[in-house]
Amino acid sequence: MARIVMKFGGTSMAGTERIRRVAGIVKRQQEAGHEVAVVVSAMAGETDRLVNFCREANALYDPAEYDVVVASGEQVTSGLLALTLQAMGCKARSWLGWQVPIRTDDAHAKARIEDIDAEALTASMASGEIAVIPGFQGVSPQGRVTTLGRGGSDTSAVAVAAAVQADRCDIYTDVDGVYTTDPRIVAKARKLPLVTYEEMLELASVGSKVLQTRSVSLAMKEKVRVQVLSSFIDESAPPADDLPGTMIVSDEELEGSDMERQLITGIAADKNEAKITLTRVPDQPGAVAAIFGPLADGNINVDMIIQNVAKEKAETDVTFTVPQADLLRAQAMLEERKEAIGYYRLISDDKVAKISVVGVGMRSHAGVASTMFRTLADRGINIQAISTSEIKVSVLIDADETELAVRVLHTAYGMDATA
Ligand code: ADP
Ligand code: ASP
Ligand code: MG
Numbered sequence: 017m018a019r020i021v022m023k024f025g026g027t028s029m030a031g032t033e034r035i036r037r038v039a040g041i042v043k044r045q046q047e048a049g050h051e052v053a054v055v056v057s058a059m060a061g062e063t064d065r066l067v068n069f070c071r072e073a074n075a076l077y078d079p080a081e082y083d084v085v086v087a088s089g090e091q092v093t094s095g096l097l098a099l100t101l102q103a104m105g106c107k108a109r110s111w112l113g114w115q116v117p118i119r120t121d122d123a124h125a126k127a128r129i130e131d132i133d134a135e136a137l138t139a140s141m142a143s144g145e146i147a148v149i150p151g152f153q154g155v156s157p158q159g160r161v162t163t164l165g166r167g168g169s170d171t172s173a174v175a176v177a178a179a180v181q182a183d184r185c186d187i188y189t190d191v192d193g194v195y196t197t198d199p200r201i202v203a204k205a206r207k208l209p210l211v212t213y214e215e216m217l218e219l220a221s222v223g224s225k226v227l228q229t230r231s232v233s234l235a236m237k238e239k240v241r242v243q244v245l246s247s248f249i250d251e252s253a254p255p256a257d258d259l260p261g262t263m264i265v266s267d268e269e270l271e272g273s274d275m276e277r278q279l280i281t282g283i284a285a286d287k288n289e290a291k292i293t294l295t296r297v298p299d300q301p302g303a304v305a306a307i308f309g310p311l312a313d314g315n316i317n318v319d320m321i322i323q324n325v326a327k328e329k330a331e332t333d334v335t336f337t338v339p340q341a342d343l344l345r346a347q348a349m350l351e352e353r354k355e356a357i358g359y360y361r362l363i364s365d366d367k368v369a370k371i372s373v374v375g376v377g378m379r380s381h382a383g384v385a386s387t388m389f390r391t392l393a394d395r396g397i398n399i400q401a402i403s404t405s406e407i408k409v410s411v412l413i414d415a416d417e418t419e420l421a422v423r424v425l426h427t428a429y430g431m432d433a434t435a
Contacts, residue, residue: 058089223286
C-alpha cells in the first residue's frame with residue numbers, strides 16, 4: 017500500500033464528463049489498495065474568466081478581494097469531484113484551504129505556503145476516505161483566503177504530498193510528460209523519461225508552464241517524488257504505477273539510470289515579459305540603483321538587464337525586462353522619478369519573447385551559446401538582450417518569431433525526435 021497525492025489540471029477538470037473520467041482514475045488508484053488525496057484545478061479557462069471580472073470591476077484591484085474571486089474556481093471543481101466519487105460508491109469529501117488548513121503568508125495573489133496541518137487529513141485518508149483538495153488556495157494569518165499565483169495548484173499538490181508524507185505526487189495534465197520543449201509548439205519534441213529537479217526548476221523558471229516553479233523547488237527541498245503524466249488515458253491503460261510519464265529525479269538517480277545525459281535538456285519560451293529601455297541615463301554611481309531600487313520596493317521582479325558602456329558623453333542606455341503584468345506599474349514608477357533618475361526617454365515593448373536553452377551539460381561544454389546565436393542569425397532573428405546562468409542561456413527576441421526560434425534551435429541542438 018502506498019500513499020499517493022494525485023493532481024488534476026484545468027483541462028482534465030473541464031466539465032462533468034471529464035470529471036467523471038478523473039473520478040475513474042482516482043477510484044482505480046484506491047482500488048489498487050492505495051490511500052489517496054486529490055488536488056484539483058479550476059476548469060480550464062475559469063481562472064482567466066474570473067481574473068477578467070476583477071479587472072472589469074476595478075482595474076487597480078485589491079489583491080485580497082481578487083483572491084476571494086479567483087479561489088472560487090477550485091472550490092467548484094473540488095465539490096464536483098467529491099460528488100462524482102460519491103456517485104461511484106466511494107467515500108469522498110472536499111477540504112477547502114481553510115479547512116485543512118493550508119496556512120500561507122498574506123502576500124495575496126502570490127502567497128507562499130508556510131505550513132499544512134495534515135493530521136485530520138491523514139486520519140481521513142487512513143479511514144478510506146478520498147480527500148479532495150482545491151489547489152491554488154490557502155488561508156492567511158488573518159484568516160482570509162489567499163491564492164498561490166498562476167499555476168499554483170502544482171505547488172498545492174507537492175505541499176500536500178510533503179505534509180502527508182506521500183510516497184508519490186502524480187501530476188496529471190493534458191500532455192503525457194515533460195518534453196524537450198512544448199510539444200504544442202514543436203511536433204518533434206521528445207518526451208523525457210527522467211529529468212532532474214535542478215533542470216526542471218530552471219525550465220519552469222524560464223517559462224515551461226507544465227509545472228509551477230515553486231512546486232519544483234518545494235519538491236526538491238522536501239524530497240517529494242513527482243511524476244508528470246496524462247489524464248487522457250482510457251480504461252485499459254496500465255495502472256499509474258506503470259504509466260510512462262516523466263519522473264523528476266535527483267542527480268544521483270539520473271546517474272544511476274541508463275539514460276544518457278544530454279548536453280541540452282530542453283528549450284522554453286516565455287511571452288510574459290516586457291522590455292523597458294531608458295535612454296541617456298547619466299553614467300555615474302547610483303544611477304542604476306535609482307532605477308532598480310524603487311522597482312524592487314514595489315515587488316517588481318526585474319529579469320534581464322543590459323547597460324552599455326558610456327561613450328564620450330557620460331550617458332548610457334539601460335534596457336531590462338519585467339513581467340508583462342507589472343509593466344504599467346513599472347512605467348508609472350519610473351515616469352514619476354524621471355528627474356531623479358535623469359533619463360531622457362522611456363521606451364517599452366511588450367511584444368517580446370524570452371527563449372531559453374537549459375542543460376546541466378553546459379557546465380562542461382563550451383559553444384552552447386554560440387550555437388544559439390548562429391542558429392538565430394541564420395534565420396534573420398534579431399537578439400535584443402542576452403542573459404546566462406551556469407546551466408542556461410536566454411535571449412530576448414520579437415514575440416512573432418517565438419515558434420520559429422524554438423523550432424530551429426530544437427533542430428540545431430539535435431533534439432528532434434526521429435519519427
Ligand atoms: P494544467 O492545467 O494541467 O496545470 P498547464 O497548461 O498548466 O496544465 O501545463 C501543461 C502545458 O504545458 C502543456 O499543455 C504544454 O503546452 C505546456 N508545456 C510547456 N513546456 C512544456 C514541456 N517542456 N513539456 C510538456 N509540456 C509543456
Ligand atoms: N486555476 C489556477 C490557474 O489557472 C491554478 C492552477 O490551475 O494551477 O492559474
Ligand atoms: Mg498548470
